[in-house]
Amino acid sequence: MLRSAAPMLRRGMARRTSGRVKVIGAASTAVAPSSPSLPPRRTMTSGGGDRLRGSSWGESIPDEHREPDEETEGEWEGCYRKFLTPISVGSRGVEILYNPLFNKGAAFKGGERDRLRFRGLLPPRRMNIKIQKERALLEIRAEPDMIRKHIILEDIHDRNETLYHRILIDHMEEMAPIIYTPTVGQACSEFSVLYRRPRGMYFSAEDRGHMAAMVYNWPQNDVRVIVVTDGSRILGLGDLGINGMGIPIGKLSLYCAAGGIAPHRVLPVVLDVGTDNPALLKDKFYLGLQRPRLQGSAYYQVIDEFINAAAHRWPNVLIQFEDFSSDKAQTILNKYRNEVLCFNDDIQGTGATSLAGILGALRARGESPRSLGDQRILIVGAGSAGMGVAQVLYQAMIEHGRSPEEAKDCFFVADERGLLASDRLGRLSPEQAMFARDGDGGLSLREIVNKYKPTMILGMSAVGGLFTEDLIRDMAKHCDRPIIFPLSNPTSKAECTAEQAVKWTDGRCIFASGSPFDPVEMENGKTFYPTQCNNMFIFPGIGVGVTLCGAKTVTDRMLYVAAEALANYLSEEELALGKVFPNLSTIRDVSKKVAVAVIEEAIRTGQSSKLSEKDLRDLDAFVQSKMYDPIYVPLIEKRTITI
Numbered sequence: 001m002l003r004s005a006a007p008m009l010r011r012g013m014a015r016r017t018s019g020r021v022k023v024i025g026a027a028s029t030a031v032a033p034s035s036p037s038l039p040p041r042r043t044m045t046s047g048g049g050d051r052l053r054g055s056s057w058g059e060s061i062p063d064e065h066r067e068p069d070e071e072t073e074g075e076w077e078g079c080y081r082k083f084l085t086p087i088s089v090g091s092r093g094v095e096i097l098y099n100p101l102f103n104k105g106a107a108f109k110g111g112e113r114d115r116l117r118f119r120g121l122l123p124p125r126r127m128n129i130k131i132q133k134e135r136a137l138l139e140i141r142a143e144p145d146m147i148r149k150h151i152i153l154e155d156i157h158d159r160n161e162t163l164y165h166r167i168l169i170d171h172m173e174e175m176a177p178i179i180y181t182p183t184v185g186q187a188c189s190e191f192s193v194l195y196r197r198p199r200g201m202y203f204s205a206e207d208r209g210h211m212a213a214m215v216y217n218w219p220q221n222d223v224r225v226i227v228v229t230d231g232s233r234i235l236g237l238g239d240l241g242i243n244g245m246g247i248p249i250g251k252l253s254l255y256c257a258a259g260g261i262a263p264h265r266v267l268p269v270v271l272d273v274g275t276d277n278p279a280l281l282k283d284k285f286y287l288g289l290q291r292p293r294l295q296g297s298a299y300y301q302v303i304d305e306f307i308n309a310a311a312h313r314w315p316n317v318l319i320q321f322e323d324f325s326s327d328k329a330q331t332i333l334n335k336y337r338n339e340v341l342c343f344n345d346d347i348q349g350t351g352a353t354s355l356a357g358i359l360g361a362l363r364a365r366g367e368s369p370r371s372l373g374d375q376r377i378l379i380v381g382a383g384s385a386g387m388g389v390a391q392v393l394y395q396a397m398i399e400h401g402r403s404p405e406e407a408k409d410c411f412f413v414a415d416e417r418g419l420l421a422s423d424r425l426g427r428l429s430p431e432q433a434m435f436a437r438d439g440d441g442g443l444s445l446r447e448i449v450n451k452y453k454p455t456m457i458l459g460m461s462a463v464g465g466l467f468t469e470d471l472i473r474d475m476a477k478h479c480d481r482p483i484i485f486p487l488s489n490p491t492s493k494a495e496c497t498a499e500q501a502v503k504w505t506d507g508r509c510i511f512a513s514g515s516p517f518d519p520v521e522m523e524n525g526k527t528f529y530p531t532q533c534n535n536m537f538i539f540p541g542i543g544v545g546v547t548l549c550g551a552k553t554v555t556d557r558m559l560y561v562a563a564e565a566l567a568n569y570l571s572e573e574e575l576a577l578g579k580v581f582p583n584l585s586t587i588r589d590v591s592k593k594v595a596v597a598v599i600e601e602a603i604r605t606g607q608s609s610k611l612s613e614k615d616l617r618d619l620d621a622f623v624q625s626k627m628y629d630p631i632y633v634p635l636i637e638k639r640t641i642t643i
């Protein structure tokens with residue numbers, strides 16, 4: 001049987017229709033990927049499954065019930081040619097079926113069903129991942145409600161991670177709004193009632209003293225990326241306590257699908273230090289500690305204990321801080337950024353992403369990156385996101401030859417009390433104080449617009465609708481092509497919609513938003529294509545880059561080159577359509593380019609512990625080869641008896 005399989009496969013492979021490989025008459029077991037991948041020496045599984053390798057399991061299935069097989073069908077470029085190294089699993093039977101990292105559901109093949117003792121535990125008909133995906137898409141698309149779509153997808157996540165990530169990768173534009181912003185905002189708000197199964201780790205104030213041991217409860221030895229939140233500022237929704245867990249889960253789904261980190265190497269974490277959200281404190285279904293948030297040294301001790309525990313068990317892990325309230329975010333970053341491999345996504349990731357979008361917008365206006373230092377930039381919101389963006393844009397101006405004074409003079413930063421100026425110096429953080437103007441403290445947004453005539457307005461206020469018609473129309477009077485980025489998430493918190501920006505500027509604006517908006521039909525019959533300015537374009541590539549090269553820290557220069565790589569990715573065709581970010585469907589390739597840029601920077605500056613100058617040559621191919629691709633890999637049982 002096995003001997004005859006290869007010629008059959010070759011014959012089948014030779015028959016190509018419409019560029020796809022069609023295997024004619026080859027039973028799926030004839031090319032069972034497990035077969036060629038078994039160790040060459042004679043082994044027998046403890047259950048004697050090896051004997052069944054030569055059985056005619058596949059042949060007992062009538063032709064009309066046979067499903068094309070992803071390895072033989074060539075559905076994904078190169079799959080059928082790939083030598084799939086089997087995964088050796090320490091369990092069998094139902095334990096595998098209930099393990100989403102290994103479970104393939106109906107896609108388990110005959111050989112595997114016998115090897116791993118599934119016979120009788122699954123319905124008899126086999127389906128490949130293509131059919132499984134088709135079925136899942138039907139269900140998701142039939143459901144009009146976004147949160148129900150989210151639940152369906154997360155159910156798949158909990159059952160079968162390979163299928164889940166396959167769906168995300170193949171349908172990124174459709175799925176990102178379901179697993180990420182805006183729907184993840186609702187998923188977080190309802191997290192405790194939607195909760196079904198554990199995913200990730202929870203460290204609470206009551207676990208103090210135990211965290212170094214607790215990290216060993218996590219079953220994976222090779223965790224590469226942790227996304228951690230304390231739930232204190234989830235998107236623009238405020239303090240959601242433990243319900244913020246939806247954010248690390250969503251971000252890490254993107255790490256896997258968009259960045260190519262394998263799912264067993266990521267760990268979502270929530271630190272439960274209490275909540276100051278009055279509704280959660282009295283909600284009988286809330287799953288977190290119902291007590292006020294720890295403050296001061298008690299709070300920082302929890303952070304410190306968790307970071308030490310994680311870095312002790314996984315010394316090379318990247319820790320991404322996510323959605324920490326602005327009063328803590330910068331302090332935590334400053335404390336740990338030179339100690340462990342970490343970065344803050346809202347400060348640094350958003351900064352790099354916005355820089356890339358603004359470079360794209362300047363290109364659309366026919367201006368060079370150097371002209372960044374000629375802009376008048378109004379940043380609305382002086383929290384971690386707003387100040388992170390200001391800092392990265394400022395650094396970029398310095399890179400392009402502006403003096404610190406010239407660069408600072410480009411910024412107008414406003415918070416709820418208006419323009420930040422020196423009259424409030426004692427009450428501003430060092431990051432805010434750096435951008436405080438000498439006079440005009442407390443000017444309103446309209447006053448700033450009419451006095452200083454900004455060329456761009458960036459919203460990170462978490463106040464939906466803050467960019468009013470009057471404000472934007474005033475801005476458009478002074479500027480031919482105003483750059484308008486309402487970056488707050490989710491959609492309900494966006495400072496304005498794409499449609500409003502287009503209407504109020506008579507279609508002259510360059511627009512990108514934190515959450516997605518549909519294209520807008522303009523009065524002149526043309527279509528305006530808004531793009532998404534979201535740190536999802538940066539963080540997966542940063543993660544892949546620093547973990548692959550073994551960087552010890554995430555430097556500001558790494559973020560800068562990441563932004564450049566993202567900006568350079570934008571094609572002339574996309575620019576012509578008014579887009580300033582690439583299509584989401586290309587995000588995997590974008591992440592690869594970002595990762596390559598980060599690795600090159602790490603090698604150049606001696607930050608890379610795993611790669612060196614000689615590796616610079618085929619870096620693109622190297623990164624590609626390391627990216628997780630969700631296809632079903634043959635499973636074999638670890639317990640083998642050599643005879």
Ligand SMILES: NC(=O)C1=CN([C@@H]2O[C@H](COP(=O)(O)OP(=O)(O)OC[C@H]3O[C@@H](n4cnc5c(N)ncnc54)[C@H](OP(=O)(O)O)[C@@H]3O)[C@@H](O)[C@H]2O)C=CC1
Pocket residue numbers: 233234235236237325326327345346350353380381382383384385386414415416417418459460461462463466487488489490493513514515533534535536
């Ligand atoms: N698109 C993306 O990739 C990202 C988007 N974001 C979004 O950015 C938003 C802000 O995040 P973050 O900085 O952490 O949040 P913060 O809550 O720390 O900051 C909000 C800021 O907005 C200010 N603000 C509030 N109301 C007004 C108002 N009426 N006029 C002007 N300013 C006002 C606040 O001022 P005060 O302190 O005086 O109240 C504060 O400075 C969130 O919605 C988040 O989702 C964040 C990261 C990435």
Ligand SMILES: CC(=O)C(=O)O
Pocket residue numbers: 181234235236323345346488489514534535536
């Ligand atoms: C996108 C993101 O990180 C935020 O809104 O917080």
Ligand SMILES: [Mg+2]
Pocket residue numbers: 235322323345346
């Ligand atoms: Mg965030």
